[in-house]
Amino acid sequence: MSIPDGLPDTRTSLRGLTAEGHEAWLIRGIAGKLYRCPGCHDEIPIGTDHVVVHYVRRAGGSDHHHWHRRCVAELLAPELHRVTGVPAAASSRDRLVERGRRPAGRRRPR
Numbered sequence: 001m002s003i004p005d006g007l008p009d010t011r012t013s014l015r016g017l018t019a020e021g022h023e024a025w026l027i028r029g030i031a032g033k034l035y036r037c038p039g040c041h042d043e044i045p046i047g048t049d050h051v052v053v054h055y056v057r058r059a060g061g062s063d064h065h066h067w068h069r070r071c072v073a074e075l076l077a078p079e080l081h082r083v084t085g086v087p088a089a090a091s092s093r094d095r096l097v098e099r100g101r102r103p104a105g106r107r108r109p110r
């Protein structure tokens with residue numbers, strides 16, 4: 001599945017499912033420090049507009065990684081299914097960590 005052009009942005013994040021059934025939330029971020037992209041293993045310089053990929057695991061638990069926008073579009077997004085736009089306000093890190101405290105079947109829809 002490809003992701004809509006320009007997304008995620010400051011107002012809209014994306015949520016999809018991995019092949020294993022984990023939620024993958026794609027959130028627009030600005031790098032506050034140097035990160036290394038898991039897609040290409042190259043650096044994401046400070047100040048770069050990029051994508052925070054926050055996984056909420058099916059059995060519970062969550063973790064996140066910082067990706068280049070290009071690498072998300074080319075490498076990660078094609079592996080996701082049921083990708084939909086969600087309000088950025090619903091995808092704050094605190095909310096997603098909280099969401100991961102319950103297994104998938106016991107979560108609220110969003």
Ligand SMILES: [Zn+2]
Pocket residue numbers: 037038039040041042067068071
């Ligand atoms: Zn990359």
